[in-house]
Amino acid sequence: MDRLQRIYKLHQAVSSRRYPVSCQTLQDELECSRATVNRIIQEMRLYFNAPIEYDRSRNGYHYALADGKTFELPGLWFSETELYALLTTQQLLAHVQPGLLDTQLKPVKERIEQILATRHMGSEEISKRVRILRMTGRNVVLECFQTVAGALLQRNKLFINYHGRGKDETSQREISPQRLIHYRDNWYLDAYCHTRNALRSFAVERITAAKALPQRCRDIPEKQLDAHYASSYGIFAGKPKHTAVLRFTPERARWVADEHWHPQQQSQWLEDDSYELRIPYSDSRELIMDIIKHGAEVEAISPKSLRGAVMQRLKTALARYR
DNA sequence: GCAGTCTCGAGGTCTGTGCA
DNA sequence: TGCACAGACCTCGAGACTGC
Known part of the structure; x- marks a missing residue:
């Protein structure tokens, strides 16, 4: 058992019991001597600000905390509220766009589930109690969506086939993705179109094929994007007239x-x-x-x-x- | 009797250096 | 580039002393 494992084991031993834990018990659980238990405790106090104290009257170690408060070690040891916030965000994303970030979030979600399970809670309860109903959302091809989102975050150019509803025409374009907008249950991609040499909004569900290019995309300043997209009503760009x-x-x-x-x-x-x-x-x-x-x-x-x-x-x- | 603190020594690990 | 070796460093347990 290495030092880090001992730190987490000691934290688990102290935080999971209602009564103070004796030094002998800690020695047994950490499989080490009294001196090492003491060293671990000192490190936890020094480096993690652990409020661990020895209670002489009850002969054991405990966390000196106010009622209802808990001490958590840094890292992926979120507080209960933080865990719920993270899990709820994942649930919201899953409802807004099923499949979005599922692969990327899977390992984190599993870890959170494990931690919540120890507290008799879980994401099932959130799924049962929180519902997001999509009314007029149009279906997006998941593969296209992930290519678009990937290029957007990695700041790469995209080559797309786009079918515009207005003219009922398909065009091929090289674009620099700037922002993904979820507006009225549908996704839009704000991008600089190198074919038209101008900023454009693309309905993601109308992108019939997308390929991330190795070239770095052109970055448009935030102010310029805000002026072009956000100052007008709805998704239709332009300065209010x-x-x-x-x-x-x-x-x-x-x-x-x-x-x-x-x-x-x-x-x-x-x-x-x-x-x-x-x-x-x-x-x-x-x-x-x-x-x-x-x-x-x-x-x-x-x-x-x-x-x-x-x-x-x-x-x-x-x-x-x- | 139990735990805190300190020192010392043993054993393991890491790192830098020299050599084939 | 890979290997061997020496020294530095780290971790741990044991023991002594002290305080409650």
Whole structure:
């Protein structure tokens, strides 16, 4: 048994018992002399800040800690809360995108399971009690996703076949991946497209083939990415050109008032208890879908172009029912 | 009687050096 | 480059003394 094993064995012996552990017991469990037990204890105090104390009245060693507190050695000896946080994150990832990081996280997950098992807890309980329901998520080819995620993290260029829905065309592109965005249950890849010489967003499920290239990708500064992608409404990139003014009925306002549509959104309650929301946007397509989702409970006040577009959509929809 | 601290010596391991 | 060897270093157990 080497020194490190003895340290963990001693920690296990002291922390797993409700009563102080005698020096003789520690000698037996660590298979060493009294002097070595003492050396191990001194090292634990010195290097790990272990609050280990000898209780003369009960003739044994114990951790001097307040009720409910536990001492853990550094390394993969997480506290209970940290273990749960890690396990919950893994569960969330597994639900958001099944298969994502499964291989990479497997050894860590198994280790966590072992530790939790000693405390009569486990990931099964989290699976039973925490549910994430995907509503409109589109299926991603796992192999493509992993290639894309791998190249993104290793900062390599990618060569992709991309089928765009808008034009119903397939194109081949060399891109420098910048960010993976999980937006409204779907994955998007923000990337610099070397074919178009511009920043673009790619729906990951529309990437029909992906190959990581050995060349280092081009890094776009954070500020430039934020300005291009984040300052606009939704996934449609570009600088906000307009501000939409939406008015919600008092009934719908109770829900909408708690929603976050845009980082720069402004809102106010009106006298008749209706709720007015002002949202900057550059491309109206996604915004119109959100407005129509609220049906008769919302009115697009301005700008005129947005109001007209919503009216046109509603007229077209109505025509289908006649 | 039990544990803390210290010293000393034995045995094992690591490291640097020289040589074929 | 691989091997042998010597010295340094580390780890451990035993024992002595002390304190509670």
